[in-house]
Amino acid sequence: MALDGGELGRSAYVGARVSPQRAAIARAADAMTSAFSVDDLLEAVRRQVPGVGAATVYRAVSAMEASGFVESLGVREGSAIYARCHSGEHHHHLVCTGCGAVSDAECPVAPERYTASDGFRVTGHSLVLYGQCAKCQSAPSSISPHGRGGGI
């Protein structure tokens, strides 16, 4: 990303004020190469801006999620995890089960393959892809999907 703090802040908090704390939170989120929890983010932010409160980070994460700057990937070890969205388009995330690295992926859902049972009209979906990044393809896994992930 080639955005400075101000640009980053404005794209992270669309229609809201960008305080120094929020700018730091956006920078920290942007710097994350893997999926992160609010706690990870808080720790990273406090390295830049000591004294930032947990409530501030929770509020900022909600705002960034509303702006599409980050996306929730579900829950890991009891806490919500997020990933930075580099694309404004509809897309999903590939999460490495080895190191937690996240990258954006095109949406592989083929709407024509829905079984239109019981008159159900599908309007949206939530998808996370799990697998292994190039680095981890010989290492054991540490993150598990919250559903049964197997068998694409």
Added chain:
Amino acid sequence: MALDGGELGRSAYVGARVSPQRAAIARAADAMTSAFSVDDLLEAVRRQVPGVGAATVYRAVSAMEASGFVESLGVREGSAIYARCHSGEHHHHLVCTGCGAVSDAECPVAPERYTASDGFRVTGHSLVLYGQCAKCQSAPSSISPHGRGGGI
């Protein structure tokens, strides 16, 4: 489902003991027509077996999830929600945003459409489809997907 309590219990708790409490929990889960929280399940079970502890239901839900009898659909209003899986095959769930009704759906993910970026090898995925059941297609929605669900 045409399974009696014992059959149901054995399919819900593969390789584990089936106590009367667990059988009741499996029956209650089986009777759920929509997505349910542990609290919903606890309430339903207590109508059959008063005095069942919350910890027992949490343990039973974990066991049922491990057996593939139910599947976690993520989080709604701060608590985990689950749906009964009627198919042992790889499948997903259609969740009605109006009434919470859940039905099984074939997997609409087309593996050939992955963008194989950075050498990432995809081994699994977690997908929930949102929309409206036939009954709700003229009513307002109440459940929201945890990610941005739009734009299939």
Added chain:
DNA sequence: TACAAAGTGAGAGTGATTCTCACTTGATGC
């Protein structure tokens, strides 16, 4: 510069989930 709205930090509160422990029950072998 003044002002209103929005953001902040601290800490208490809430609620879901897990853990512990003494007790009970089920499965198994004899």
Added chain:
DNA sequence: GCATCAAGTGAGAATCACTCTCACTTTGTA
């Protein structure tokens, strides 16, 4: 039928993520 042991149970305490409140500060705008 009985003994044994592992697994399950219920109660309640503990934990932890997250939210809420409140007094104060900062930001954007006119």
